[in-house]
Amino acid sequence: MQSRTEQQGESNYETVWSFRVERYDEAGNRVLLVPVEMRGYAFEGAISEGDWVRAHGKMKRGTLRASKVENLTSGAGVNAKTTPKGCLIAFAVFFVAVLAFLIWGFFTQVVGR
Structure with a gap:
């Protein structure tokens, strides 16, 4: 062992x-x-x-x-x-949500000009 x-x-x-x-x-x-x-x-x-x-x-x-x-x-x-699978899934959902928010903000700034 x-x-x-x-x-x-x-x-x-x-x-x-x-x-x-x-x-x-x-x-x-x-x-x-x-x-x-x-x-x-x-x-x-x-x-x-x-x-x-x-x-x-x-x-x-x-x-x-x-x-x-x-x-x-x-x-x-x-x-x-x-690491519990639920924690990994929650982290992935949070990461995707933050990424989507950043992309939305970027396109809002570019299209808004």
Whole structure:
């Protein structure tokens, strides 16, 4: 288990947890070693070396980008906190409204002359 911090923009930072999950077949033989990353500005829950986990997410370039991990050993859920989609949508709407106001003001000044 490794943890690092990456800078996103000028003042935003994102924490990245990297670990590997071993998959076993029904006979107990290891069949696959899966690299996993979780990204967020904070985490809820914990994972320790040797814990049995179930990870949910999408594969990207050979690495599972986990959005949620179930710690089967402790029974805890592990989640990465990210910027809520509602905040991103509100920011986009605000940005478009300001841009439209500026364009309207520009054309009002140019046409009004």
